[in-house]
């Protein structure tokens with residue numbers, strides 16, 4: 001019997017287990033999936049927890065609910081991969097052999113990378129919303145806060161869901177408006193980028209929204225440290241931004257296990273072919289989701305599109321046929337803009353987000369790069385789709401894995 | 412976009428980055444530096460050469476990478492190119508603006 005081993009039972013790993021168990025069956029194949037956690041978190045929900053829009057129960061479920069019965073779920077911390085020997089070592093000392101390995105260990109925050117971030121003000125006035133704990137601590141703070149300087153900050157790119165900090169800024173604006181506190185709250189958005197976002201057309205739209213909502217932007221800001229005494233963000237050029245509450249997105253990194261295994265780059269991401277999702281250094285290792293270094297957004301929707309293509313590539317690999325070079329970096333993200341509205345962007349490696357309609361050209365019903373209520377309904381529906389379709393590997397009707405150019409207004 | 416600089420005709424994109432490295436030379440760099448209000452010292456030249464070399468080896472450039480280069484730390488990079496150093500330095504070096512992220 002051959003072994004296919006999946007590392008990580010988060011968004012990407014769970015989807016792969018659900019896809020592959022239809023294709024690789026006993027007695028020829030055994031699929032195993034390894035994760036140290038008990039719970040699966042709907043991470044996009046971390047954005048809503050601080051504003052009391054979602055409760056913890058909405059976003060946490062048991063991992064095993066989503067793993068098919070014929071897949072062997074191993075609950076342990078992964079210590080190391082020995083890629084030359086095709087072995088995964090677990091923290092207990094146990095080893096598991098593999099014929100094919102799929103890495104889906106995701107990315108996590110590393111606040112220790114920035115001096116002073118995890119200092120005396122951590123979770124007192126310096127918060128993150130990229131973890132469950134951080135998001136809850138922030139919720140408790142915002143419930144009683146009476147106003148002051150709110151600073152939303154990205155430490156360095158790449159980060160998971162690069163629009164999430166902007167969404168946080170928009171939701172904060174709307175949250176304080178409803179509390180009749182908006183005139184007492186000064187909101188500033190601090191980013192290492194030259195503008196609000198990475199793609200020109202979307203940046204234009206998003207900067208316009210920031211202006212409309214009276215959110216200031218400090219761009220090209222490369223943080224050197226956080227001054228806990230003065231409560232200021234300090235950049236290498238000496239610029240300082242004072243805060244009463246800092247909501248930062250710390251440096252994101254792949255799991256340390258990549259460093260221990262000699263498989264990661266500077267930020268512990270695994271070098272991966274961007275069209276096939278095969279690792280650059282080992283033929284029988286494939287990587288999907290946030291763990292890879294491909295130049296696509298680190299988002300659940302991306303992992304979903306990748307999983308459809310990787311499923312085919314695993315079969316081709318087993319048959320000894322050439323892999324499909326099909327993954328185009330397709331991403332599809334809702335951007336909450338507050339007051340019950342949202343934007344939708346759909347893009348890939350080569351095509352930036354533009355205006356148009358989605359998924360049906362000329363009809364919609366969703367509008368690309370334009371605020372609307374129906375987009376907001378889409379964002380809220382995404383949670384249901386996530387638990388009931390995405391994780392189970394169900395194809396989303398009318399939304400192909402590779403991006404469609406129809407209905408989009410390119411120049 | 413065509414542009415005449417240091418007596419030479421060059422082609423740049425809408426953000427002012429050279430589109431063809433063959434058009435780059437030291438005079439062009441001096442002139443681009445002047446536009447960015449940077450006066451080039453021997454130390455600046457070392458950094459520009461380093462960046463060009465990394466680009467040639469297809470290394471993705473980032474502020475973090477500079478910090479780990481062993482050539483200089485981020486603090487010094489900011490002293491040399493005080494405003495948006497990576498964007499400024501790559502422009503003067505005649506190489507594309509780093510695609511920092513998505």
Ligand SMILES: Cc1cc2nc3c(=O)[nH]c(=O)nc-3n(C[C@H](O)[C@H](O)[C@H](O)COP(=O)(O)OP(=O)(O)OC[C@H]3O[C@@H](n4cnc5c(N)ncnc54)[C@H](O)[C@@H]3O)c2cc1C
Pocket residue numbers: 007008009010011012013034035036037042043044045046047076077078079104105106107129130131160161164255257288289290291298299300301302303333334
């Ligand atoms: C605030 C926020 C908002 C977001 N919003 C959106 C959104 O609106 N839309 C969208 O599409 N995406 C969004 N995302 C991104 C999305 O959540 C991620 O891209 C997605 O979860 C990535 O899936 P993954 O499987 O690669 O990683 P994960 O889901 O993080 O899973 C990794 C798994 O690997 C396990 N693991 C790692 N290392 C080890 C080890 N050494 N031993 C054992 N187990 C290990 C972990 O326990 C974890 O379960 C958001 C993310 C955040 C943080």
